[in-house]
Amino acid sequence: xxxxxxxxxxxxxxxxxxxxxxxxxxxxxxxxxxxxxxxxxxxxxxxxxxxxxxxxxxxxxxxxxxxxxxxxxxxxxxxxxxxxxxxxxxxxxxxxxxxxxxxxxxxxxxxxxxxxxxxxxxxxxxxxxxxxxxxxxxxxxxxxxxxxxxxxxxxxxxxxxxxxxxxxxxxxxxxxxxxxxxxxxxxxxxxxxxxxxxxxxxxxxxxxxxxxxxxxxxxxxxxxxxxxxxxxxxxxxxxxxxxxxxxxxxxxxxxxxxxxxxxxxxxxxxxxxxxxxxxxxxxxxxxxxxxxxxxxxxxxxxxxxxxxxxxxxxxxxxxxxxxxxxxxxxxxxxxxxxxxxxxxxxxxxxxxxxxxxxxxxxxxxxxxxxxxxxxxxxxxxxxxxxxxxxxxxxxxxxxxxxxxxxxxxxxxxx
Ligand code: ATP
Ligand code: MG
Numbered sequence: 425x426x427x428x429x430x431x432x433x434x435x436x437x438x439x440x441x442x443x444x445x446x447x448x449x450x451x452x453x454x455x456x457x458x459x460x461x462x463x464x465x466x467x468x469x470x471x472x473x474x475x476x477x478x479x480x481x482x483x484x485x486x487x488x489x490x491x492x493x494x495x496x497x498x499x500x501x502x503x504x505x506x507x508x509x510x511x512x513x514x515x516x517x518x519x520x521x522x523x524x525x526x527x528x529x530x531x532x533x534x535x536x537x538x539x540x541x542x543x544x545x546x547x548x549x550x551x552x553x554x555x556x557x558x559x560x561x562x563x564x565x566x567x568x569x570x571x572x573x574x575x576x577x578x579x580x581x582x583x584x585x586x587x588x589x590x591x592x593x594x595x596x597x598x599x600x601x602x603x604x605x606x607x608x609x610x611x612x613x614x615x616x617x618x619x620x621x622x623x624x625x626x627x628x629x630x631x632x633x634x635x636x637x638x639x640x641x642x643x644x645x646x647x648x649x650x651x652x653x654x655x656x657x658x659x660x661x662x663x664x665x666x667x668x669x670x671x672x673x674x675x676x677x678x679x680x681x682x683x684x685x686x687x688x689x690x691x692x693x694x695x696x697x698x699x700x701x702x703x704x705x706x707x708x709x710x711x712x713x714x715x716x717x718x719x720x721x722x723x724x725x726x727x728x729x730x731x732x733x734x735x736x737x738x739x740x741x742x743x744x745x746x747x748x749x750x751x752x753x754x755x756x757x758x759x760x761x762x763x764x765x766x767x768x769x770x771x772x773x774x775x776x777x778x779x780x781x782x783x784x785x786x787x788x789x790x791x792x793x794x795x796x797x798x799x800x801x802x803x804x805x806x807x808x809x810x811x812x813x814x815x816x817x818x819x820x821x822x823x824x825x826x827x828x829x830x831x832x833x834x835x836x837x838x
Pocket of ligand 1: 548702706
C-alpha cells in the first residue's frame with residue numbers, strides 16, 4: 425500500500441469544503457461576539473493527565489479514543505480529543521479566576537481514534553463555547569440560546585431539534601445511580617457485554633446505549649427525572665422557562681446523558697435525522713465540578729461543542745454571488761498591459777484572474793469555468809484607444825469602456 429495516502433480517518437479540506445468550514449467558524453464567532461464571547465486558542469496537545477483526569481477514567485474517549493504518545497523527554501502527551509479540558513487547564517494555569525465570569529469561544533481540530541464513517545473522522549473540527557463562573561440557570565439559557573442563534577444564522581434551524589435533560593446535582597445523581605445499578609444488576613444477563621462492564625464503572629452511560637437488548641431492559645428502568653431533588657428540579661424548570669421565554673423550542677429527552685463524567689444539571693444536544701447514525705451536531709452541558717476536580721478553585725461552568733464536518737454536511741448549497749473578473753489579452757503583446765490592469769483593479773478591491781497561457785478562446789473557457797462574472801478583453805485597438813472590452817458573462821452583453829471609467833463601470837461587482 426502506498427504511503428502517499430491520507431491517514432485513515434483524516435481528510436483534506438479543499439476549496440469549497442474549506443470555504444464551508446471557514447463560513448461556519450466565521451458565522452459562529454460573529455454571533456458569539458454579540459453575546460460577549462471572545463476567541464481563545466489552547467494548544468492542540470496537552471499532558472495526558474489533563475484529559476485522563478477530567479474526562480473520567482471510564483469515558484469512551486479516555487479508554488479507547490485518545491492519541492497518546494511519549495515525548496523524547498519521557499512525558500506523556502495527548503492530542504486533544506475535545507476542547508473543554510484544555511480550557512479548564514488554561515483557566516487554572518493562567519490564574520483566570522479573578523476575571524470570571526469568562527465567555528470563551530474556540531475552534532480547531534480534535535483527534536479521536538474511533539471507527540471512521542460518514543460524519544465521524546479521527547481528525548475532525550469543532551467550534552465551541554464555554555461560560556465559566558456563573559452558577560445560575562440563566563447561563564445555561566444563554567449558551568443554549570447562542571447555539572440556537574448560530575444554527576439559525578447558518579439557516580439550519582429547520583434541520584435540527586434541541587433535546588435537553590437534567591442530570592441533577594451530585595446528590596441527586598448519587599441516589600439515582602444506586603437505584604439504577606440495583607435495577608440493572610438484577611437484569612445483568614440481558615445486557616450487552618459493554619453495558620455489563622459499565623454497570624460497575626459508569627452505569628449512567630448505559631442509558632444512552634444503542635444496543636437493542638439494552639434498550640429493552642431500559643424501558644422500565646428508574647428514571648433520573650424521578651430522583652432529582654427540589655433544588656435540581658427548580659434549576660431545570662428555570663432553564664426550561666428561560667428557553668420558552670426566548671421562543672426556543674425543545675424536547676425533553678430523559679435518556680440524554682452526555683458521555684463525559686464531568687457533567688451535571690443541564691445536558692443538551694441539537695440533533696438531526698439527516699445524517700444517519702451521526703445525528704448529533706452540537707452537544708453540551710454544565711460542568712460545575714470540573715475545575716475543582718482539576719485542582720482549581722471551585723468554579724461552575726457550562727459549554728457546548730459542535731462538529732464542523734457535520735454542520736457542513738447540512739449546510740444548504742449557497743450560490744455565491746459572482747464577483748470575479750477574468751482579464752484576457754488578445755495576444756502576447758497585451759500580456760504586460762493586462763498584468764498592470766489586473767494589478768490596478770486588485771488594488772481597487774476587485775478580484776481578478778489572469779489566465780497564464782492560451783489563446784483568447786481557451787481563456788474565455790477558463791473564465792466560464794472559474795465562474796467569472798465579467799471578462800475584460802484587451803487587444804491592440806483597445807490599448808491604443810485607452811479602452812477595454814467588458815463582457816458580462818451572465819448576460820452576454822459587451823461594452824467598450826474607457827479605462828478612466830473602468831472602476832466606476834465595474835462597481836456593481838463589489
Ligand atoms: P458521538 O455520540 O457522535 O460520538 P460525542 O458525544 O462523542 O458524539 P462530543 O464529544 O459531545 O461528541 O462532541 C461534540 C460534537 O463534535 C458532536 O456532537 C459531533 O458533532 C462532533 N464530533 C464528535 N466526535 C466526532 C468525530 N469523530 N468526527 C466528527 N465529528 C465528531
Ligand atoms: Mg463519541
